[in-house]
Amino acid sequence: MDHDVPDPAQAPPLAWGILGAGNIARRFATEIPAHTAATVVAVGSRSQERADDFAATFDIPVAHGDYESLVADERVQSVYIASPHSEHRDHALLALAAGKPVLVEKAFTRNAAEAREVFAAADAAGLFAMEAMWSRFLPHMAALDRVLRSGEIGQVVTLTAHHGQWLDVAPSHRLKNPDLAGGAVLDLGVYPISFAHQVLGSPETVTAVGHLAETGVDATEAVVLTYPGVVASLTTTMLAGTRNDAVISGTAGRIEIAPTFFGSSTLTIHSTDGAVRTIEPPASAGFAYQAAETARCIEAGLTQSPVLPWEETLAVMRTMDEVRRQLGVVLPGEGAAAS
Structure with missing residues (x-):
């Protein structure tokens, strides 16, 4: 399986x-x-x-x-x-x-x-x-973890992930409203950033460039995360519908996750010898998996999930803090985005 x-x-x-x-x-x-x-x-x-x-x-x-x-x-x-x-x-x-x-x-x-x-x-x-x-708990993410741990694609060298949606909303809408913590990174960018953390862990360096909306929140950004011998390239925008796929490339092949890396998706593994195979996890009712994990953990008397422990969420938040700091986005009421 x-x-x-x-x-x-x-x-x-x-x-x-x-x-x-x-x-x-x-x-x-x-x-x-x-x-x-x-x-x-x-x-x-x-x-x-x-x-x-x-x-x-x-x-x-x-x-x-x-x-x-x-x-x-x-x-x-x-x-x-x-x-x-x-x-x-x-x-x-x-x-x-x-x-x-x-x-x-x-x-x-x-x-x-x-x-x-x-x-x-x-x-x-x-x-x-x-x-x-929710995406952390889906079947295709478990399949991805299994492939990576098997060494099938060798040593990971690069990771790319994209999440862009055309969201034509008024400045008062929560996505653009600083008072409601609007902006692309907290709403959309969290997906590719969390994905990079899931696969590679916390980065050594974070570099972000982008553009702000008319309200001062971030609208589009490109984020580069570096690790020993590995680079992750992530893009996010709320101004255009992009390819929402991801690719993990290694010394022995690559894994393509499409059509939407954070939703129920097919994994296609391309080996350097030309072999190609696909993994088709079962169709998933996305939010049900995280709710089921919550129920299992509560019944077991746990305070945090082993799949998504507190430190993992904190690490993702620290990366997003740094992204917003470099873009010059500070939300009302939070002061500097302390990490």
């Missing part, structure tokens, strides 16, 4: 509360009940009307018009944080203070300093916390 990922439907049941009622919350509310043994028992929004509409759409029993009521709800066993990046720290701390484990949408927080606060609170409370970097 080319992948080794447990079936999400076999994970323990878990009663979720969703904090936030935006688009990504809608995907979570759709996929988790459909593909796992978990249920969504409550949703919380800043508006009772919006919470009611969301609950009615997804057949959720309870709608809360504020976040405090959601995290205090005794029916909720774990909280999925789906608010804008600017609020992740505060909302995660709110849930943890109420005794609830958290799955926090990526990017985990605005910067590494905020992420450390959340993990410190989880550690002190003995509660599970994890970044919702």
Whole structure:
């Protein structure tokens, strides 16, 4: 078998509360009940009307018009944080203070300093916390790890990964709004950066160039990460739809991941002798795998996932901090993007 990922439907049941009622919350509310043994028992929004509409759409029993009521709800066993990046720290701390484990949408927080606060609170409370970097848990990523560990492509020399979407939004939209921690790197760039960390670890150097949106957040960037004998080249933009593939090249061949490296994808391995083989992992309901991992970890009494431990999220945050520092992006309320 080319992948080794447990079936999400076999994970323990878990009663979720969703904090936030935006688009990504809608995907979570759709996929988790459909593909796992978990249920969504409550949703919380800043508006009772919006919470009611969301609950009615997804057949959720309870709608809360504020976040405090959601995290205090005794029916909720774990909280999925789906608010804008600017609020992740505060909302995660709110849930943890109420005794609830958290799955926090990526990017985990605005910067590494905020992420450390959340993990410190989880550690002190003995509660599970994890970044919702859903792609880390997909079957094709397990297949990739297996190929890399086998040595089939030899010593890795280069890695490239791209994520670009044409997002024609107004300056007030959260993607361009500095007050909501907008910008391409936190929303889109987190995928290729996290991918490079997954394959290669923390880089020795980070170099970033790019362009800013009219609101001062980053719109497009190219990032080069260096490691001993290895270079990773990553691009991100919210101004154009790019090829969202990735290629890992080594001394004995290369692995192409397409069409979308962070979604369910085919791996094509090209050997230097001309041989080509493909790995077709099963189609995956993306968000179900991270929710299943959360349920397994909570049942096992873990505070962090061995697949995506706290230090890994912190390392990715430190790299993104450095990218934003070099681009000159500082978000309101965070001060310097301390790492």
